[in-house]
Amino acid sequence: MAYKTIPGTRRAQKTVHWLLHLIALLAGVIGIYAVFKFHHESGIPNMYTLHSWLGMITICLYGLQNFKSTVTVQPPLSNQLQNLHFKMCGNVGKRLILAMALILWAETGLVQKFIFLGLFRDQEALIVNFTGLLILLFGISVGLTVVLPTT
Template sequence: MALVASASQFSAVAHVLGLTAAILVIVWVVHYGGGADLNSDNTDLIFNVHPLVMTLGFILVIGEAIMAYNTVPSRKTVQKSIHMLLHLLALGLGVLGIYAAFKFHNESQIPNMYTLHSWLGICTICLFGLQWIFGFFSFWFPGAPPMTRTMLVPLHATAGLAIFLMAICTAETGLMEKGGGGPGAETRLINFAGLMILLFGLFVSLSTALPRIMS
């Protein structure tokens, strides 16, 4: 048997990395941030909704949606349905996460859209929304002609992966902004969370370039 890695093997590693990143972010938000509450009078709790939702509900869900297209053991139509619905869920949660960031800034009287993180974030969510609309109308309803769909698949997949990697970059810049207030346990936790997110993005990307079954 040839020692050739499959998409399923890389996606299995990605699942572990994603779960680890999620746990680290939850610990950060709950233990160091005091929790998350979009309707709290404490603006810090409002902000905490942002990293929680954007990591667990945007980046991880997008990664799972990308991997589902190649690794879900089912018919292609089922894979496509899961792929589309997970991306729709990620879009909704991404909008919620951005709303939380704007609400935190407005209630804390902090200017909006002045950091690289915020610029990347807005560009990413806008491109992601356009990508989803493009995919829905091209591949679902009303759907482009078969020959056109075949031509669009590589473009759609490449653009989707690029947007996903933009989301990873956005998360990394956001974690750098928060830091931990200097050397210490919180900073190490944030650094490890950022590392897990980066590795998750790497393994998701690798899984898209490999065959589904070992040869």
């Protein structure tokens, strides 16, 4: 989205795009560190829910995607065929990571919190389900924004 919203040269757009991804990756790593630290201090076991597994897989895939993109777009390391291959794989990988981060990870975390807090009354379930639908619609809209061409 940085390429579509940031006015300026292609190089400036690329730099902003890379910086935003780097900040997002650092925030994700800090978040996972905070969760492990909280679990350790509270005596809660780590990595025992689907939410935690999906979160760890998502952050690892995101980190690998960022590393691969940073290394392969450097002129000395890439040629035309490699660049095409990585762009094609990168587009599939980006959509997979987007779906995992925005939809799967958020939805499983929402359900996990709902169950752990014992929120089983009608109004609470309605709020959680409505929030889940908003997360799904947000994920779809972001995905469509990235895929659809600009006019």
